[in-house]
Amino acid sequence: MEDIDEGPSIVVESGSEDQNNEGGVEDDRQSAVPSEALAAVEEMMEEMDQITVEPPKIDFIPTVAPIDENQPFTYKENSIKEKLVLQFAENFRRQYVHLYRDRKPLLLNPLNECGVEKFVCTTIRPTQLPYNELYDYDGCAEFVSDYITFDPLVPPIELPKAMISPTRVLKTQRGNCFEISTLLCSLLLGSGYDAYVVCGYATRETTLCDEVREICPLLKTKNEVKKTEQKKEAKKYTVKPPKDLRSKFILKQEAREVEAQQKEEEKRRKEEEIKQEELEKPPVDELFGLRVHCWVLVLAGKREVPENFFMEPLTGNSFPTSDESFLGIESLWNNNNYWVNMQDCSNGCRDLIFDLGDCARWEFMLPTNEKPVLEIPELEMDGLDLEDDEDDDKEEEKSLDMPPSWVSALELSLNDFQSRCPQGKKTLMYKRAKLEKFAHYLLRDGMVTRLSIFQDRELKDLIQVKEWFSHRKDMLDLRVHNHRTGVNTEYYKQGRQRHLKEHTYKAGNPGAETDRTMIFHHHARVDGLVKRGETPLEMTEHFLERDDFQYYRHVQYGKRQRKLEPASTLPSSNPRPILKIVDRFHRNTAKSASEDVAELVFLIAEDRIQLTFHHQDDKITASTRDFIKPPNASDKGTILQFSPDITSTFQVDPHQKTAKDLYVYNLLVSLVDQEDKTIASVRESEEEVREILNDRISEETRSELDISVYDTERNEKAKQHRVERERLQMEEKKRREEMELDYLAPFLAQIGDPEKLMRQQALKLKEDCLADLKQRLIDKANLIQARFEKETAELQKKQNWYQQNQVNMHKDDEEEYLAFCSEAMFRIHILELRLNRHKENAPHKYMALEQRLRTDTRLSDHF
Secondary structure (H helix, E strand, O other), rough: OOOOOOOOOOOOOOOHHHHHHHHHHHHHOOOOOOOOHHHHHHHHHHHHHOOOOOOOOOOOOOOOOOOOOOOHHHHHHHHHHHHHHHHHHHHHHHHHHOOOOOOOOOOOOOEEEOEEEEOOHHHHOOOOOOOOOOOOOHHHHHHHHHHHHEEEEEEOOOOOOOOOOOHHHHHHOOEEHHHHHHHHHHHHOOOOOOEEEEEEOOOHHHHHHOOOOOOOOOHHHHHHOOOOOOOOOOOOOOOOOOOOOOOOOHHHHHHHHHHHHHHHHHHHHHHHHHHHHHHHHHHHOOOOOOOOOEEEOOOOOOOHOOOOOOOOOOOOOOEEEOOOOOOEEEEEEEOOOOEEEEEOOOOOOOOOOOOOOOOOEEOOOOOOOOOOOOOOOOOHHHHHHHHHHHHHHHHHHHHHOOOOOOOOOOOOOHHHHHHHHHHEEEEEEEOEEEEEEEOOOOOOOOOOEEEEEEEEOOOOOEEEEEEEEOEEEEOOOEEEEEEEEEEEEEEEEOHHHHHHEEEEEEEEOOOOOEEEEEEEOOHHEEEEEEEEOOOOOEEEEEEEOOOOOOEEEEEEEOOOOOOOOOOOOHHHOOOOEEEEEEEEEOOOOOOOOOEEEEEEEEEEEOEEEEEEEOOOOOOOOOOOOEEEHHHHOOOOOOOOOOOHHHHEEOOOOOOOOOOHHHHHHHHHHHHHHHHHHHHHHHHHHHHHHHHHHHHHHHHHHHEOOOOOOOOOOHHHHHHHHHHHHHHHHHHHHHHHHHOOOOHHHHHHHOOOOOOOOOHHHHHHHHHHHHHHHHHHHHHHHHHHHHHHHHHHHHHHHHHHHHOOOOOOOHHHHHHHHHHHHHHHHHHHHHHHHHHOOOOOHHHHHHHHHHHOOOOOOOOOHHH
């Protein structure tokens, strides 16, 4: 229905009308309504009462089943090509049943959600969703297994009679193995893989998605290649090792005892494993080999897939084609063709050859087989060569290709993709483990995965808990809590302040000056710190790639002395006393070995400094030098007291010249200065540990998550800013419209738009404005009536035509007539409602305008 325009002369807003109605009614209650206005309203209503409409009646409306408007047309009906393919499939099924009476029926054309038969190949809709995680096969399988809830087949030994579309599966997040496999195959084909939906048989645990006897995928260790140590070839002039003077007899006896103990231990271990396997062995399945299942086959070739493998859509795991969980294959299909397995499955799938072009092993349904067909040599007959060519041409003309998929395009919003699981969370049970998955941003701390490891099968004796996080501002990636030892280990991504990578501490004592180990991203730190280990009385630091060649520092502390200070005093005011500091350095080739320090020890409690230099190439010991700090070493700005008695040295080379006293004095001065710097560096390390721990406490309290500025749904600041900006724009637009709207402007223009109105002019303006509104209201009612009569006349004409041709009409004509009547009655009903509503609102509009004219500043002085 198109809107009816009232013209540009007078415009009254609906919102302002309601407000003015209320204001007008309140004013009328306080002051009497003018008799002239009431008379005009009564006159207008008398004219409108003469405008009446009567909806027509339809004598006969044929009954038709209701049409679901929500589903596309392809869901509710089959095209001509689809009907032809269904006939082809029915013919193929008859031949199959006739030739192989002892085999189970094929799944060819189940019903869809609209109750229409659809060929299984056309149910696949290859789609590539716009998410990087779904580009690889493992990402697709993991998403489908997490996002869709599995419904087992009932009964488990029969094929399903209905199979809904992948779009419906994505929307409802539920489906059986056939529907989930179809969705996974659609995603894999869209990503470029050579994927197929497989219909066959599997074990009970596979068909029911029972993984309580399987090891959790997160606990499976990758196969590491063991490096074989190459034996060094013995050279001719190498030094021979010393002779072994131990008794060979005793060595043999000891080796025999060790070997016997190992065999006994291995035997005991195997017996325990056998007992454990017997306890965990599932009960006998009475339906073994009969349970119907559906999974996905990925063939080698495309996307650099090296070998064929199976993908289980219920768990998201991949298996080799020889896996014992899959017991046999009846058929498989993709979006181009349908193949029936002609090989023996008595040994499961391990002996199957997936060469779909081999007609002896795989019988295809449609003649347009995309796989290269194995050619069989035929006898050449001169007289039939021409006829064979003609038959081949006719067969090529009659060949039938697969129609396009009837399924709508697969769509998945970002919120649905990030939810990952139904209701945002999912729990999976494994062998001695429980895996919990959560949607991104679902939990306040950003946890997305939690793995609980138990000692027993009943999942009561908890050993360890692993928690994975995402979108954390503190870059926390993984937390491991060992319930046996009470040790927590946290792993962080790069980008964190102070570049912490790994933090291990005791959960019961997380404060400073306790047992902990911190590992850092040394490339991002200026000091090159790699690892820092701390105990109540020690601290050890490891460095890498430093300019001063230092790679190690060890600090020993004494017991802190008690002081009478307030309890709130910071730890830095009463630090732990340092007893000893040991620094070690790599070799600096720019210096000679006798001058290059290898180890520097500050014995602070003893006021001593020890130097150990690097070994020379031809020496087996290293030179050393010891200093005793002079009494005034702690005084700033004073000259150190030096005497030969405060130093001692050991030189490896006796021919080397002894160092002069000036050199030794300067060395002592530099070492005293270096000791102060080292102590200050140690105190900075202690303060850094305290700052990191304080940051961790505040981070765990807030648990802030990093939200992208482009995520307008979760970014509250951006969302509030957008809503506020839209509100201001709407207010500005409304204000401009109110300023531009002036109901007296057309009438003032007729009299020259004077600055001040006379009484007669004001009265005439009011009368003309009200008369114009009255006439326009009547014209609008007449216009609605005219359109009503036009629609009624067309409907009556169509009814007369139907009554004349009712006997010879086809079903399509009746449906067309029904559709026309339904649309016509809808339009007539809308016109009737609009006319009645217009009659009810006309007096209120008239009185509202009359009140606005009375209160207008340009006219109010004359009334």
